[in-house]
Amino acid sequence: MTDWRNVDYLRHGTAVQREVFNLLTELDIMSLLTDYNPLLVGTVPLGIQVKGSDLDIICEVHDPVEFQARGSRYFGAMDGFVSVSRVVQGIPRTKINFMVKGWPIELFGQPRRTELQNGYLHMVIEAEILALMDEDFRQRIITMKSNGQKTEPAFAQALGLEGDPYEALLELEKLPRSALYALCRSGHTYITANVTVNSDC
Structure with a gap:
């Protein structure tokens, strides 16, 4: 780590x-x-x-x-x-x-x-997601950012997160790591207390 x-x-x-x-x-x-x-x-x-x-x-x-x-x-x-x-x-x-x-x-x-602080919490969960995903996912994030999108909205869009992207990422940060891994490795919908994640990882 x-x-x-x-x-x-x-x-x-x-x-x-x-x-x-x-x-x-x-x-x-x-x-x-x-x-x-x-x-x-x-x-x-x-x-x-x-x-x-x-x-x-x-x-x-x-x-x-x-x-x-x-x-x-x-x-x-x-x-x-x-x-x-x-x-x-x-x-x-x-x-x-x-x-x-x-x-x-x-x-x-x-x-x-x-x-x-949110800036740190966002970075930590984004790092974990990038580690779980492949290079295509990373390049998709970079492409969206090159087109003017902010980092958190880019992750939210790529993962199919609904609602406020900044809050949605914070919700992911709270998940047990086994649940986060399952989320990013499955095609199922995962529902947290405040955000629905439609993952097509």
Whole structure:
């Protein structure tokens, strides 16, 4: 199982993943953000990035003002630096965006452990699904993303998930792994408490 907290796994990955590892190492970004328990999530860890994909680093942030100040101190001189904090459904969320060597980077902070944030939970279940499925499935996801679809809706469409794709993937993450395996290996409909999965895996 991949240790997502340690980006060393990128060192042994694809050419793009190795490039990202070198970039993160050069920036020392994970060390600079260590107080926020940073995790790289999204498409690059999964190897399904497309042109324009960014590097998403989620952080556990309880003081948005201090987080923005630190972001400005470390990365404010980077191209396209923008820092925004707002409250969504009563939860403060902070986004810091900038560009380095052609890579858009987004730091996302909210007052929740990074392992419990949706960005991480989505990535974990997507990784498991990709491991269960064949290369054709992976390429289908990449093609849909190349055509402008977001990652979670692409997975939901490819798996035949109904309802909100972000919530549907979270429901899959809750399944026992034996049930997830059976779902992706069968042609039957699997019903959870909140989502119906019409799997044609």
